[in-house]
Amino acid sequence: MELPLVPQADRAAGVVHDTRWASEARAATGCAALLLGLSLTIEAGNGTLAPARALLWCALAALLFAVLLPSRVEAAPGRLTVRGLTTRRTVRTDRLTSVRWSDGVAQRLILRDAAGGRAEVDPRVLVANPPLWRLLEADARVCQRRGTLLRGGTELDRLARRVDRESAHAVFRVSGLE
Structure with a gap:
């Protein structure tokens, strides 16, 4: 098990961080990007991709990211x-x-x-x-x-x-x- 690197200033101040936050934030980003990529690909494949629909999918992906991002x-x-x-x-x-x-x-x-x-x-x-x-x-x-x-x-x-x-x-x- 590899220990996470802790900045020198944090170590001196005794600050402890959630070690899993970065990986969970990456997962939230990946899920949102996957939703956006798949939805835009399907829209483009069906020939129904329009700026308004693309904007809607971007908004939904951003909402998914906001929901999944941990504190x-x-x-x-x-x-x-x-x-x-x-x-x-x-x-x-x-x-x-x-x-x-x-x-x-x-x-x-x-x-x-x-x-x-x-x-x-x-x-x-x-x-x-x-x-x-x-x-x-x-x-x-x-x-x-x-x-x-x-x-x-x-x-x-x-x-x-x-x-x-x-x-x-x-x-x-x-x-x-x-």
């Missing part, structure tokens, strides 16, 4: 930032007041801090990136001990078990014991 998550001691296509949300993890698990179609871990900051993170990102999880968990546990984290201990424990389970499975897969 970019990065963490440093004391903060977690989630950047979407048009938004950027930062929460102070050293001043957390609430951690909530949203069980819907798309699971989300909703973090709130004392200053009113709010960020939503896909738990799969934390499971796939143990260094991100470790930074968040360390700060959240400090908040729990201080008494500022009023809600979310159960959610943190649930996610900790999931990260530990996935890490153990990864170790077994790599060692050939699975």
Whole structure:
């Protein structure tokens, strides 16, 4: 397993990034490009390609890209930032007041801090990136001990078990014991 290259400034600042974001962003780009390429090819083959139709297919491909592009998550001691296509949300993890698990179609871990900051993170990102999880968990546990984290201990424990389970499975897969 090859470790991703981390810029020197990020390493010095203790910033940890989602290591799978780049590949997922490439996949979103590829899906959108494939939709655009196939639709324009079919339109041209049928002789129905017109500027308005080409513009419509470009818009649909752009919409598909926007839907598929994952949020970019990065963490440093004391903060977690989630950047979407048009938004950027930062929460102070050293001043957390609430951690909530949203069980819907798309699971989300909703973090709130004392200053009113709010960020939503896909738990799969934390499971796939143990260094991100470790930074968040360390700060959240400090908040729990201080008494500022009023809600979310159960959610943190649930996610900790999931990260530990996935890490153990990864170790077994790599060692050939699975």
